[in-house]
Amino acid sequence: MTEEPRSEEQADEQLKDGRVVAIGGPVVDVEFPPGALPEINHAIEMTLTLDGNDIVITAEVAQQIGDSQVRAICLKPTDGLVRGTKVRNLGRGISVPVGDQVLGHAFNVLGEPLDVESIGEVKERWEIHRDPPPFDQLEP
Known part of the structure; x- marks a missing residue:
């Protein structure tokens, strides 16, 4: 069985945004809607505004920890990141x-x-x- 090609709009509809629920240094726990967990090794992004500058923090999903949550490793400093920050699932590594x-x-x-x-x-x-x-x- 072959998969039908999907448009970018259809792919984006399935990539739901999540939110940060816990921060521990470079490790963040992120909650996504049920059925919308990113895969392990996929990238997620958060935008942080400091002093009027937008900083994009990319993280890599390291673990699915249940209850619609993943644990990810941030690849930039998390200073200023707060719980509730919106997280985008990029749908790719x-x-x-x-x-x-x-x-x-x-x-x-x-x-x-x-x-x-x-x-x-x-x-x-x-x-x-x-x-x-x-x-x-x-x-x-």
Whole structure:
């Protein structure tokens, strides 16, 4: 049985927003509506406003802890984050750019360049959690 392709609107309708229910350093517990839990290793985002600046905090779901809650690890500082903050389920894992344009550059875990402002147009991104290539496709 093959899945019918879904439009982006249909996909967005299934990705319900959650809210922060507990914060412990870089670890946050987030509650989602029933049936809308993000998968383990998927990314979620929170927007925090400090001094008039919006800061997007990306976290990765590490555990589903029951009662429609997940535990996630934040990849940026959580200073100023409060319970009740709205959380967006991105519906995918964290991805980083790949290809010739990344050669010679340093990146953080979110795929943001650390040594230059921009690396130009990114043609391809791969999720950081993915299956390894088949053995016969490995190069020595």
